[in-house]
Amino acid sequence: MDFTPSETQEMIRDTARQFAGRVLEPLAVSLDREHSFPRASLAEAAELGLLGINVPADYGGVEAGAVAYSLAVTELARACAATTVAICVSNMVAEVICAFGNEDQRVEHVNKLCSGEYVVGGFALSESGAGSDPGGMTTRARKTDKGWVIDGSKLWITSGTDAGLFVVWARTSDAPGARGVSCFLVPGDAPGLTAGKPEDKLGQRGSPTTALEFEGVEVGDEALLGELERGFPIAMMALDGGRIGIASLALGVGLAASEFANRYAIERKQFGRAIANFQAIQWMMADSRTELEAARLLVLRAAWLKEQGKGFTREASMAKLWSSERAFWACNRALQMLGGYGYTQDFPIERYLRDVRVTMIYEGTSEIQRIVIGRDVVRQFSA
Missing domain, CATH: 2.40.110.10 (Butyryl-CoA Dehydrogenase, subunit A, domain 2)
Known part of the structure; x- marks a missing residue:
């Protein structure tokens, strides 16, 4: 399997990365502390096509596919999980209408979701x-x-x-x-x-x-x-795709926390040398890097299956379960690496830890993901 992103996927990923660094990251702290809604940021996201990444061009989307969507969400979440979750849900709503709506509903609503006229869905x-x-x-x-x-x-x-x-x-x-x-x-x-x-x-x-x-x-x-x-099947199919988005979001937060802590460990000195040279710290770095890379592969596999029109329910649950739980532990280790500084609002780690915790709850709890996966395993071995 080739994991090299296509030109389109790279373009969407890079657009999201630049937008996140330029717009989302500078506002993340104030959004968190003031509980304000990122309306202006979402309007600019719409202009860049980020509210309709996997939506057909005929309805205002960029038609870049589920893999590009996952890559973009990971980049956005590195900067601001709060804005990213609004983008995820709006993309999901647009995709649901494209999949289950009639032509009049697609024309009437999906264009307004992608353009930002509806703000978000x-x-x-x-x-x-x-x-x-x-x-x-x-x-x-x-x-x-x-x-x-x-x-x-x-x-x-x-x-x-x-x-x-x-x-x-x-x-x-x-x-x-x-x-x-x-x-x-x-x-x-x-x-x-x-x-x-x-x-x-x-x-x-x-x-x-x-x-x-x-x-x-x-x-x-x-x-x-x-x-x-026949609304229940719509909800279940929507949640399958939504779990790819939340898994990608959790991965982005985990990467942001882990990379911040790694840089800190190289600069921070104790006993006359950088703490990154101590085995205890290196083991934390190794565990987080390994687990997050595994999460990345699970998420990309689920996104690729969706993009190919193949079944991906179990794979989406696996990606969401692993990515959300491992990202939480990556954030927790990052806080431990910073020690007391990690517990203060002078550094972003405590926000990453708070932001990532809910990814084990929404779009189906970790327990629900285990039920979905377990039932599929039973079916597989009962056939």
Whole structure:
């Protein structure tokens, strides 16, 4: 297998790297401390094509593929995980509409997502009693003569304060579990739709995460995405692709922390020599480098399978599980290498550690990834 990036993949990666260094990195600390939303940064990301990396050109995307998307997300996350997660979710929403929407929906919405007219897209699946179990959702969509009326609540919605379009899952029948769930496209300014106060989070504090309340939100028949009562498969397929994005994000944060700590260890002296010369430090450096390189390969394999139109559910879960957990440990080791300095806000390590922790939770917890992988292994050996 050739891991050399193509010319297009290199271009997207380098564009993301330059944008991250020029725009995202200088703002990362203030976003974290002020909990502000990176609207201007996202607008520039849209101009560079970063809100539609794997979206067909006919709908405003750059059509660069899933591998280019993964490479770009890793570069962006090195600088600012909070802005990157908004970019990831918006790309995911655009891809979902391209995959399951009709031509009118693609033309109407995807161009606005890629151009930044919608600012970003939002993914409204989770509820208070339906996080890892989306089949337990209670938000309902009731059929009317004019279309649908949606009532209910959603939780943990990335960019809930500013997204111009939400993909929303709601129950349209009383069928048990995931059956009877449908998917809708709901404008962010729809009457009756309100976003709650942003959660006061441990990390990724520049990415507002809110509840959404739907009180008699009316949408037309054209808002139904895909087939009636076939919303659950849409969510699962979207999450497969989303896991590649979050795995790439975690990898970027882990690399940023590890590389900062490595440079520090070469400059920092104790007992008359650089601490990088001590075996204890070198073992930390070796473990982080090995684990992150393994994460990179798992992520690229999943992205390549997606790009080739092959099944990638298990591989996406493997990449997300390994990348998120190993990136956390890379950040933790980096803090240990800096000692007391790593525990202060004078250095970025503590932010990296806080930002990476949630990657083991959203887009499916590590436990859910193990279930997905384990079930697939059982099927493989039961065949």
